[in-house]
Amino acid sequence: MRILQINSARSIGGGERHLADLVTALSQRGHDVYVALAPSSPIRVELSALLERNIFSVRMRNALDISSAQKLARFIKEHEIEIVHSHLARDYPLAAFAVRKNVDARLVLTRHLERPLNNLHAFALKRVARVIAVSKSVERALRAQEIFPPYKIRHVPNGIDVEKFERAGHDFDREAYRRSLPTSARLLVGIVGELREHKGQEDFLRAAAQIALEIDSVDFLIVGEDPSPDKRYGAHLMHLIKELGLQRRVHFLGWREDVPELLHALDLFISSSRIEPFGLVMVEALACGLAVVATKTGGAQEIIEDGETGRLVPVADVEALAKAARELLEDALERKRLGENARSAARERFNLARMVTATEQIYREALDTK
Known part of the structure; x- marks a missing residue:
C-alpha cells in the first residue's frame, strides 16, 4: 500500500x-x-x-x-x-x-x-x-x-517494540549507569512524560514528600520537558520542590534519549496522571520488568492488572499513591513478582x-x- x-x-x-x-x-x-x-x-x-x-x-x-x-x-x-x-x-x-x-x-x-x-x-x-x-x-x-x-x-x-526494551536490559551494567545519575540513593523512583498539569507531576512530588519522611534511602527522578512556550508548569514544579523541602531528593533529568536504559535503572515507576487515555510509557515500563504504581485513569486500567502487573490507586489521591509506592519500596520480592508478570503482559498484549x-x-x- x-x-x-x-x-x-x-x-x-x-x-x-x-x-x-x-x-x-x-x-x-x-x-x-x-x-x-x-x-x-x-x-x-x-x-x-x-x-x-x-x-x-x-x-x-x-x-x-x-x-x-x-x-x-x-x-x-x-x-x-x-x-x-x-x-x-x-x-x-x-x-x-x-x-x-x-x-x-x-x-x-x-x-x-x-x-x-x-x-x-x-x-x-x-x-x-x-x-x-x-x-x-x-x-x-x-x-x-x-x-x-x-x-x-x-x-x-x-x-511497542518490546524486544527493544528487553534488549536494553541485556548485559546492562545497572550500577555503572546509576553512578552516571545525579544521585547515589539506594532506591530510585521515576516518572516519565511531558511536564503538563494533567500528567500529575505535582501529585508525584507531594507523594514523594510523604515517602521521603519514612524512607531515607530513596530519591525521585522526573524525566521530561515542559513543551509550553512560557514553561509555567515546569517553573511551578521547581517552586513546589523547594516548598516541600525536596531539593536534595528530586532530580530533573529533562528529555532523555536513553529511556529504556533509564527504566531498567529504576526500582519503581509511577504514573500519577489525572487524565491518561492510554499511557505508552507505562507499557514501556512493563516491558522492562519494572513494578508500576499508577493512578486509575482509563488508560492505566487497560494496561495494569491491579495486584498482578502493578498497583492502581485513585486519581489525585496523594496519600494512596504514597502508600502504594512505599509498600513496594519496602518489599523487593513483591516488586520482582510484579515486574516479572509485567514483562510477560507486555509481550502478550502490547x-x-x-x-x-x-x-x-x-x-x-x-x-x-x-
Whole structure:
C-alpha cells in the first residue's frame, strides 16, 4: 500500500513515538510509506528507516491552514497515495480536505484522547473511512459523541517494540549507569512524560514528600520537558520542590534519549496522571520488568492488572499513591513478582507486531469502502 502519515506535532510524546514505530514497521513490511511533518519536527530523527525523499515538510499551522491542505492534496495526487492516516485532531480537517481532492485515497484517523471533537471536526470528517481508538476509554468517548457511525470505529491498543526494551536490559551494567545519575540513593523512583498539569507531576512530588519522611534511602527522578512556550508548569514544579523541602531528593533529568536504559535503572515507576487515555510509557515500563504504581485513569486500567502487573490507586489521591509506592519500596520480592508478570503482559498484549497487523487490516477495510 502507498500510505501517507500526517503529524504536525512540535514535540515528542507517546503519540509521536507510536507514529515512529508504526512507520518503521510498515516500511519493513514492504509498504511505500510517506510522512508529512511540520518543519523542524523532532519526529524526523525517529524516522531513520525512511528515505529522506519520503518525508514531506508542510507548515500545518492549524486546522484552517488551507495552503497546507492544498500542498497535502497535491502530494497525495503526485504520489498516488491510497491511505492517508492522520494522528492529531488539528490535522484532521487538513487531511480531510486533501483526501476530498483525491477520490481514490481513503482517510484513516487515530484518536489518542478522550476529549470531545468540535463542530469543525463533525462537519469536515463525514468521509472518514475508519477511526482507530488507542484504548477502550477513547473508543467509548468516540461512540458517545456520535460523530462517526459505530462501524467505522476500531479499537487498536498501542504497541511497542518490546524486544527493544528487553534488549536494553541485556548485559546492562545497572550500577555503572546509576553512578552516571545525579544521585547515589539506594532506591530510585521515576516518572516519565511531558511536564503538563494533567500528567500529575505535582501529585508525584507531594507523594514523594510523604515517602521521603519514612524512607531515607530513596530519591525521585522526573524525566521530561515542559513543551509550553512560557514553561509555567515546569517553573511551578521547581517552586513546589523547594516548598516541600525536596531539593536534595528530586532530580530533573529533562528529555532523555536513553529511556529504556533509564527504566531498567529504576526500582519503581509511577504514573500519577489525572487524565491518561492510554499511557505508552507505562507499557514501556512493563516491558522492562519494572513494578508500576499508577493512578486509575482509563488508560492505566487497560494496561495494569491491579495486584498482578502493578498497583492502581485513585486519581489525585496523594496519600494512596504514597502508600502504594512505599509498600513496594519496602518489599523487593513483591516488586520482582510484579515486574516479572509485567514483562510477560507486555509481550502478550502490547507487542508492536500485533498493533501493526491490526492497522494493516483497517487500511484494507478502508480501501474496500466506496
